[in-house]
Amino acid sequence: MWKVTLQAFGVLLLAWFFFGNSVLGWFQQNNVKPQTQHSEEPSEASSDSQDQSCFCHLTGVLDDCFCDVESIDVFNNFKLYPRIKRLTEKDYFRYYRVNLKRPCPFWAEDAHCAIKDCHVEPCPESKIPVGIKSGNYNKYSHAANTNSDVTECEQAKELGAINSTLSNQSKQAFADWARHDDAQDYFCELDDETSPDSEYVDLLLNPERFTGYKGPSAWRVWNSIYEENCFKPRSVYRPLNPLAPSRGDDDGEVFYKWLEGLCLEKRVFYRLISGLHSSINIHLCAEFLLDEGWGRSVWGPNVQEFRQRFDTAETKGEGTRRLKNLYFLYLIELRALYKVAPYFERAFVNLYTGNQQEDGATKELLLQVFNEIKAFPMHFDEKSMFAGHKIEAKMLKEEFRLHFKNISRIMDCVGCSKCRVWGKLQTQGLGTALKILFSEKEIQNLPEHSPSKGFQLTRQEIVALLNGFARLSTSIQQLHSFRLLLKDNR
16 A cells, blocks of 8 residues: 555656646746635735725726826826915915805705814904005005014914905905906806905915814705706616715616716716815815814824725725716816916916016916916817707706806805805816806907907906816825825735
8 A cells, every 4th residue: 555655646746847847837927826725915915905995996098088097197296286286375376255154045054063173263464464465556566574474374273264354455455356257157156256245265274174064964065966956867766965874775886877878968067066076075084183182183184084985895886986077077177277278378467466576476387387288188078068959059058057056056055164165166166167168269269468358257266266176186196195095004
């Protein structure tokens, strides 16, 4: 018996000698690692897959256009984001006029946020930035003071409470910035800038971040946006709102087959709103209130919150769709900036604040942003929209406009004042982008040396357009940061 066993063992050795190298060569060529019961490799690979599940499908070409995610990431993060960030820090773009006292037109809003981060807390008169309150505000004046008051004001603010106090001189300066818009069809319900309830908010002192505002009040706002304005078919019963507490049994990616039955324009509308919602969610996850101990709040990225909103497993596959809609919205607003560049490139158009040197630097930086945008090779083609029968296309465009205008009115129902500021700004920014895309002929016929009666942008629209796009640019940059955090947390 021992003799037979030794013979069999010898045969196995010979077989391994002749064929073993071939087997190992196949494993190496196909990147397959022979696994044993004690191998640590499968566990590590599984962990990496789980941590990157928010991004594993966020790749390739986007629907309804011919641009890919990777090209946008490189273009935005390395070329455009640094410039757009500096631009929105300029005086012209940092002050946004808004009426926070307008009542909700759709329901009695009795759930105003009681959290201190939601509320308006005025900045004292002595702390108002000198570039706004000083001197004679005509187009040739120069700011004469230092920036020490600005620093003190930033130190005095508590958790980014809204700074809404301005002197009469400052209000007169902003009045000088006003632009006349002659009978344009707005996509947004604009605040009356002459109303005594309208006030200027310093966006740099009031960054968009998680204030603690959530629950039924926030859910009702987004539910109204999705259910009443996103062209949802009557045959679809499940709520579109990702925040809805109960979404039925047909959750997940399969649910969105109803979108395939919509025309391009209505499909685009839903994707714009979904993209805007995703962008806002990313901002809240990236600037989350992590700690309030010892009288000082700590803000920073919340990876778990990000996973809850975008992880493939947590969202039953919907997270990737939401992120792709963000990229789609980015392309839409990028295209609008490309189209409106000739409006700003005219020599007589100034971004006026009263500080001649600052205004020149702001205009130069804006033109640099436009030059970068012009170099981007994969712009969205809006000509495919509203391209059918003239009468039907006109009716559809008007329906599109009215639905979006209605969403802008819903922003007055947001209970958190700071959230309302940023909600109004970003919806107005998108509304201005849509106005630009549907005013192509008027922009092409702009006179070179004088204002046009056919197409005008108010200062309010300009500030909202650039800041709104800056928020999208920031969202894509923050996605890169979350990618690295997820990888480090393995």
